Amino acid sequence: MTEPLSNIPGGMRYYFGREARLRRAAETAAMSVFDGWGYEEIATPSVDYYALFERGMGREEARRSFRFADTDGRLLALRPDVTSAVARAAATLFASAPRPLRFCYAASVFRQRPRSHAEWRRQGRQLGCELIGAGGAEADLEVLAIAVEVLERLGLGASSRITLNHVGVLNGVAAQLGLDPAAREEMRQLIDARAADAFEQFLMRLGYKGPRVARAGRLARPVPGRDVLKEARGIVSHGGAREALDELEALRSVVNSQGLGDRFSIDLADVSGLDYYTGLVFTIYVEGAGARVGSGGRYDDLTANFGRPEPAVGFVFDLDALMEVIARRDSAATNGDDAAATVEGSNAAERLRDARRRRSLGERVRME
Numbered sequence: 001m002t003e004p005l006s007n008i009p010g011g012m013r014y015y016f017g018r019e020a021r022l023r024r025a026a027e028t029a030a031m032s033v034f035d036g037w038g039y040e041e042i043a044t045p046s047v048d049y050y051a052l053f054e055r056g057m058g059r060e061e062a063r064r065s066f067r068f069a070d071t072d073g074r075l076l077a078l079r080p081d082v083t084s085a086v087a088r089a090a091a092t093l094f095a096s097a098p099r100p101l102r103f104c105y106a107a108s109v110f111r112q113r114p115r116s117h118a119e120w121r122r123q124g125r126q127l128g129c130e131l132i133g134a135g136g137a138e139a140d141l142e143v144l145a146i147a148v149e150v151l152e153r154l155g156l157g158a159s160s161r162i163t164l165n166h167v168g169v170l171n172g173v174a175a176q177l178g179l180d181p182a183a184r185e186e187m188r189q190l191i192d193a194r195a196a197d198a199f200e201q202f203l204m205r206l207g208y209k210g211p212r213v214a215r216a217g218r219l220a221r222p223v224p225g226r227d228v229l230k231e232a233r234g235i236v237s238h239g240g241a242r243e244a245l246d247e248l249e250a251l252r253s254v255v256n257s258q259g260l261g262d263r264f265s266i267d268l269a270d271v272s273g274l275d276y277y278t279g280l281v282f283t284i285y286v287e288g289a290g291a292r293v294g295s296g297g298r299y300d301d302l303t304a305n306f307g308r309p310e311p312a313v314g315f316v317f318d319l320d321a322l323m324e325v326i327a328r329r330d331s332a333a334t335n336g337d338d339a340a341a342t343v344e345g346s347n348a349a350e351r352l353r354d355a356r357r358r359r360s361l362g363e364r365v366r367m368e
Contacts, residue, residue: 011113011122022327023125023319027106029153030127030317034104037146039129042103044085050077055305056084056276064111078110082126083276083299083314090132091306099133099310106319121320128296128316132303135311137247140280141254143296143313147284148263150317156325159287163267166248167277167297169232172241173219177206192271196221220269228266244279251280276302280313286325293321340366 008014015023031041054062057080065080079085086103094101106127113122129146131139144162151160170191174184183206190199200217208216215235229245229252236242248266255264272281276299284294296315303310341358343365345351351367358365 009122011120013121013123018330019323019327022330023323026154026319026322026326027125027127030150031104031106033146033150033153034129036149037102037129037142039102039104042086042089042105044079044082044089044105044107046079046108047076048079048085050075052088053077053080053084056087056302057081058276064113066110066112079107080109080111082107082109082128082316083130084302086130086314087132087299087302087312088306090130090310090312091303091308095308100139101132102129103132104129125319126316127319128314130312130314132312132314133310134313135300137250137254139311139313140251140298143315144251144255144264144282145258147282147294147296147315147317148260151284151286154322154326155329156286156322157263159325160263160293161285161287162264163270163283163285164248164251164264165266165268165270165281165283166244166279167271167281168244168247168279169236169241169268170271172236172238172244173216175240176236176238177203177208188271191220191269194220194269228268232268247280272297282315284315284317286322288325288328289321290324291318291321293318293325340364342366342368344368 034041050062050065050067053065056062062077062080065077067075067077070076082105086105090101090103106125109124109126111122111124113120127150129143131143134142147162148157148160151157170184170188174187177183177187179187187199187202190202196217199220200213203213203216218231219235229249232245233242236245252261252264252266255261267283270281270283272283272295277297278300279298281297282295283292284296286293294315294317296313298311298313300311301309303312341363343351343355343358345354345368355365355367
């Protein structure tokens, strides 16, 4: 069936006028922060081999991409993710470059998404940075500090919250329970959905009973004000999980020492679905946004897919989610004051002279 040319595909949209200017200003502000921390901009291909994203994002996430065949029969995809392509570039194009590598980007991504009650988008804009070749807590803290500065530059610092978690906690619990990969994924989904009752039933199917089940169920039922790390130590006994809790405790201590304790919290139920995370994971929220505005973490195994294993950590902001708050705040603040001044005069030369004078003063003008 032929669609009329006046229509656009579902999940896509135009941006115009004040909204387009605000998006560009937010993108410029974020990129200037990345540049201030020594990150170099990188632009990745909009179309790439589907296998790249399947290996980088994991099969389930990659299957949401728009796929099509190249003329040689190889399967291509519109870019659903930037980190995978950056990791490949680090391991190939920049294989001999001094470490660590610091990259940043502003790029559109395309993903198939089911319709929902929220605004339905299949094209998004990601603002992100990647620190490759640096391991340990210092590198993790660097990218967290950058995320905080971007939020402050956008005027969202006071209304933001970054939740911290560590993949080692989930992996340690799975090892402690003796779960195979399928059961581990089921557990991850239950915890991520905060389905505490269903998680407790899951544990009982495995043969666990009584108080032990109730304690473990608290992982999917976080309560504000509780010391989740202390509570988790009473639940997990696996060495890897306890090491992960220690890393989170150390991160929290440094964050508090910087006077940023009110910007961060520990949430062991906030578990990312991306396969490439190996350590710290974090999610960025802003009051007034209908969904998370960013996420990131450590992905030390990803570059090994391209022949060079090395530590790496990074994050992305979702520009569309950020704009939910920024546009609403700007609309209330400007109240239409961003309109262009009309330039009038008796002849074209006079109007042009007046328009140039006003522009030299930074005014926004429109020729009559």
